[in-house]
Amino acid sequence: MIRYLRLWRELFITCLLREMLFRANFIAILATSSWWFVMNVVMFQVIFGHVTEIAGWTKYEIFFLVGTSHATFGIFETLFMVNMTRIPDLIRTGELDFYLLKPVSTQFLISARYADFEAVPNTIVGFLFVAWCAAKLHAVFSWTALATFALFVVNGVTLYYTLLFVSVTISFWFMRFHAMNIWWQLTSLARQPAEVFPPALRFVLTYCLPMLVIVNFPVKAYLGRLPLAAGIWALVATGLLLALSQVFFTFALRRYRSASS
Amino acid sequence: MGVAALPASLVPWSRLNRRFMTIGLSDALAYRGTFILGIVFAMIPLATSLLLWLAIYRAGAVGLSIAGFDLHGMLSYYLVMHLLGLVYVVEDVQWDVTQQIRGGTLNSYLMRPISYCLVQWDLKMAAVLVAAVIALIPASLVVIAARSILVLPAAAWQWGAFVVAVLVGIQIAFLLSLCIGLSAFWFLETSGFLMAAFPMQMILSGSLFPLELLPKPVYAVVGNLPWTYMTYFPLQIWLGRLDAAAVARGLLFQAGWLAALLGFSTWLWSRGIRRYEAVGG
Numbered sequence: 070m071i072r073y074l075r076l077w078r079e080l081f082i083t084c085l086l087r088e089m090l091f092r093a094n095f096i097a098i099l100a101t102s103s104w105w106f107v108m109n110v111v112m113f114q115v116i117f118g119h120v121t122e123i124a125g126w127t128k129y130e131i132f133f134l135v136g137t138s139h140a141t142f143g144i145f146e147t148l149f150m151v152n153m154t155r156i157p158d159l160i161r162t163g164e165l166d167f168y169l170l171k172p173v174s175t176q177f178l179i180s181a182r183y184a185d186f187e188a189v190p191n192t193i194v195g196f197l198f199v200a201w202c203a204a205k206l207h208a209v210f211s212w213t214a215l216a217t218f219a220l221f222v223v224n225g226v227t228l229y230y231t232l233l234f235v236s237v238t239i240s241f242w243f244m245r246f247h248a249m250n251i252w253w254q255l256t257s258l259a260r261q262p263a264e265v266f267p268p269a270l271r272f273v274l275t276y277c278l279p280m281l282v283i284v285n286f287p288v289k290a291y292l293g294r295l296p297l298a299a300g301i302w303a304l305v306a307t308g309l310l311l312a313l314s315q316v317f318f319t320f321a322l323r324r325y326r327s328a329s330s
Numbered sequence: 331m332g333v334a335a336l337p338a339s340l341v342p343w344s345r346l347n348r349r350f351m352t353i354g355l356s357d358a359l360a361y362r363g364t365f366i367l368g369i370v371f372a373m374i375p376l377a378t379s380l381l382l383w384l385a386i387y388r389a390g391a392v393g394l395s396i397a398g399f400d401l402h403g404m405l406s407y408y409l410v411m412h413l414l415g416l417v418y419v420v421e422d423v424q425w426d427v428t429q430q431i432r433g434g435t436l437n438s439y440l441m442r443p444i445s446y447c448l449v450q451w452d453l454k455m456a457a458v459l460v461a462a463v464i465a466l467i468p469a470s471l472v473v474i475a476a477r478s479i480l481v482l483p484a485a486a487w488q489w490g491a492f493v494v495a496v497l498v499g500i501q502i503a504f505l506l507s508l509c510i511g512l513s514a515f516w517f518l519e520t521s522g523f524l525m526a527a528f529p530m531q532m533i534l535s536g537s538l539f540p541l542e543l544l545p546k547p548v549y550a551v552v553g554n555l556p557w558t559y560m561t562y563f564p565l566q567i568w569l570g571r572l573d574a575a576a577v578a579r580g581l582l583f584q585a586g587w588l589a590a591l592l593g594f595s596t597w598l599w600s601r602g603i604r605r606y607e608a609v610g611g
Binding site: 104105107108111112115116118119120122123124125251254255257258260261264265266267 | 367371372374375378381382384385386389390396397526528529530532533538539543544545
């Protein structure tokens, strides 16, 4: 485990150094990548000019959610996004061979090989915004609340990763299947306050396709609104899915025929 | 200015331009699978915004009106805006143009006896045509599924004005994107700018929320910008929010912006091409 964390750190640093070579571009990206987030905030700001709450959420609670979602997906994009988009190509071109030869878990290596720093500012901006919202909400600060929030953010990133990894693994069968485009649209479900959805759909999105666990749970945990049972379920589900993704990947690897060369 | 005096390459309906239209058509048809899949999954964000507004109106008083939108008006706004979005497929032009200027592939167009901007127009209008035909499927689904809540234009003149406003709106969207693309003559590295421009355009054209929800002084400014005349103005006609006089004035404004943007893009092109270094050519 420690060995993997150390390896991950090394990979991360290599990518950062490479990125720094193109410094001007790096800075330009830092300055512009939070536009979608700003747009979302503007939208809710405008809506709250006319109403006082949405599905039981007040303005700063919604902002808290928007910020958390920006930060959470920012972390995901930094660590996994590029890798997920590359996996279908690795399979199609046979480049996966090089990864299979390395003396570490292949799933780990193809998932964590490249870091993408474009999304780092999203994460920072997201968390700063969340902190500002927490202050506005006059929520009593406690380390416990912060720790559960952090725990469920990590849980959300992991869960989203497993969902995506299972989807891209399907490329072993359908080489031209681009799961990423679909997931991009599906994330719009995760960004909404859960109570917006009708109860049946909310149930599906919590227990079957757990999109609402990713962003809604950390926010609810911080605000003290997450039932204990639901919280435990979320952690267990993520663990199970992670294990499942590994089993599925090993199974899918049998389909791999390497390159035609 | 007599049209007869223009060379064939500059006349949109000349044979040369029809030829490029055909290329654009087969281009757009080649990606129909992706396009249809895109339509299906783009329904998800639409559904979430509909549910969001449903929740807002449910929590409020019966017959709640937000900036003059009742529940059905608001839901219709998002539905029709979504359908328009499927047809307004001209925004790629800013990426294409930027890429061709930056990569130097513009050269191959410069050698042809035809206006570059007009070729782009041919390609994009062909794409719009294909998109409009394909969009008939989701459009009829929406009309059937949402017929109990969908607000339709009441009078024949509103239908007519809507169609005209959409046709001109597409041209305005095209010209705005073209101008942004042509700015690559001055700023070689514009990807940051483009990334910021896109969300801004989404807000200013009303794709995210009805512009009249903005505070009044802000709307007084935003409501007169060209982006408003892309999609927001046609939607106002559709929902019956404007009387005949307001529609006539809006159409006049729309024509004004169209002329201004046409002039501006021509000017940008003629200035830009002088700076062009044909990198990699």
